Amino acid sequence: DAGITQSPRYKITETGRQVTLMCHQTWSHSYMFWYRQDLGHGLRLIYYSAAADITDKGEVPDGYVVSRSKTENFPLTLESATRSQTSVYFCASSEFGFQETQYFGPGTRLLVL
């Protein structure tokens, strides 16, 4: 399907486990982003990527790792999950840069026990 997809949509894991959230877009957009949404904080940027093999930290990067070997994929890995990482995670993409609208995936709800 065209657009931006995330998998899994729901995930329950335990403290200390490694978890990878997947993001895939079919538009060949250059920019991709990972946000987390928590009550009282809106959405906060975790990491972003301007192109394949180019990534940079956002506002709340600690405990997360990203990679972007292909333009269309932007996985987010929690190396050792903590309860504070329980959240809803959104992936987004935009064609060029700041002036462009970001299109969001449906989100992944992660629960860390």
Add this chain to the structure above:
Amino acid sequence: AQTVTQSQPEMSVQEAETVTLSCTYDTSESNYYLFWYKQPPSRQMILVIRQEAYKQQNATENRFSVNFQKAAKSFSLKISDSQLGDTAMYFCAATGGTSYGKLTFGQGTILTVHP
């Protein structure tokens, strides 16, 4: 660095009425863009409207319009003829030229439209 503030945690309106959601922002960018996103109960983030800061004309999309006051750094969203489907969380967001597309979001306003 940018900050975005939405001072109304919750708002309600009767169907067919008009409601205005407030947003203020602060940025050091000379060229920036402002957005309103809607998040219905499905949690999908949907773009409502986009404003380019260098344009003085307020953006409009059907029943949605903004009141962009650049000097006051205010960016409010007006929803006319409110519909039940407008019930959602609304986020104001900003991005600027040196932020490489990184959106800074406000805390959100929950809007409930009553029949």
